[in-house]
Amino acid sequence: MDKGTASISKKIQTIGYGTDGKGTEGKSLGRMEFEREAPKSNEVLLDILYCGVCDSDLHLLENSWGLTHYPCIPGHEIVGRVTFAGNDVTKFKIGDIVGVGNMVDSDLTCSACREGEENLCEGPHGPTLTQGGYLFSKGSDYNTFGGYSNNIVVREEFVLRIPEGMDPASAAPLLCSGTATYGPLKRFNIKPGERVGIIDIGGPGHIAVMLANAMGAEVTAITPDETKREVAFELGAKNVLISTNAEEMQKYSGYFHHILGTAPDSYDVTPYLGLLRRRGNITVMAMLGPFTGTLNNFSLASRGLSLAGSMIGSIAETQEVLNFCAEHGIRSRIELIKMEDINKAMERLKRSDVRFRFVIDSSSLQAS
Ligand SMILES: [Zn+2]
Ligand SMILES: [Zn+2]
Structure with a gap:
């Protein structure tokens, strides 16, 4: 050699x-x-x-x-x-x-x-x-x-x-945003057609939409930003949920099997719990500072929900996401x-x- x-x-x-x-x-x-x-x-x-x-x-x-x-x-x-x-x-x-x-x-x-x-x-x-x-x-x-x-x-x-x-x-x-989103999506163990919501369509979020779509999920981009609607569809989202629109949030009540939160800044997780089906999981990637709002255990416990955290990926997961993206033609923008x-x-x-x-x-x- x-x-x-x-x-x-x-x-x-x-x-x-x-x-x-x-x-x-x-x-x-x-x-x-x-x-x-x-x-x-x-x-x-x-x-x-x-x-x-x-x-x-x-x-x-x-x-x-x-x-x-x-x-x-x-x-x-x-x-x-x-x-x-x-x-x-x-x-x-x-x-x-x-x-x-x-x-x-x-x-x-x-x-x-x-x-x-x-x-x-x-x-x-x-x-x-x-x-x-x-x-x-x-x-x-x-x-x-x-x-x-x-x-x-x-x-x-x-x-x-x-x-x-x-x-x-x-x-x-893919070496940070890709592996950081791939790991939790993989742990969701997505079955074909399961409904996955991705909060925030930024650096990690836009990759997460493509990954979850390739894993067979029906993906919804959850964003306050109306200008991301078109591009979210291009990335493979089936739906776009504008999170600042109370009526739309109500419409998606109890809808998702899994939600991945990718926003870097602190936010209130409680409104997103309402979007999950019973036994649903929300995984929140590392945010800067504490959750805003008060997380009431009853919001989780009454419907058997789980809340998880995630930060960076392992070396094996990082190699996996590189290979997965090559195989599925996923290219970050x-x-x-x-x-x-x-x-x-x-x-x-x-x-x-x-x-x-x-x-x-x-x-x-x-x-x-
Ligand atoms: Zn990073
Ligand atoms: Zn060690």
Whole structure:
């Protein structure tokens, strides 16, 4: 197997777009040069081709979770080409087109990791996130630098294979939004014709509509945004429910077998419980902050409903969703941007002014 040179001893020079390290919250992004650790024998080095722009990137940048260590470099929907594979790497070789999602490492020894759920790693620091994650090699120094950069070093267990023939730019959002929605949809165990509602038709939601449709569900897009009606049908929704219309909400009372909530901001889950059939399930993807409104147990208990949470997907699920999308011809809808336009893109992301995912063309970094 062609592995290029046997090892790289020098640190890797990297160009990224990040905050410049003054610790100012909400700072805009600018060009920043830094060094990555040289790849170890079980790691690969990628040249990054594309990187998706997720809402979490904005949260990292603005310290919305109170966990950001500055400087930070966001980016966790990374598609790249392998330029070096360490001697112990068995799955990848130079030239492979691969992906990196939310995680670059975990302890791989806890019960969650052993059962293939690294995303729920129970080790002392959980999984090492691709951006702003805990660096095991650096002790207490939290801060992995993400994919708004021209290269990244990742251990092979956390590298995904981009299926042959898949457009690499539109594959990028599958590495976070895709796997984050695929996991809960898979756990719904959808039977043909079952009615599935997807709340919020944004980055994750638009992929969820396509996935649920391909899984055989009758899909309803649930959105307050009338302008998304047409595109929701194009994505495969059979119905569109405008959530701010009380009459329509009433019409769908008790209708759904399953609902997946994909909105990133806090909302009141109670009105959606009323849309579920008896024994229905609503899974709510991680939102920023607590539910608004008061969740009364009686709303769940009286009809045997269940409420679940979901965040990032496991490595196995991420590979599965890539393969599933290749098989079903599912392609996320993206707007390709240059690295130097990232601050404008972030402003638009705050207003949800994107159909449906910004993806950075990383070749623009070299030129910037
Ligand atoms: Zn994300
Ligand atoms: Zn673990």
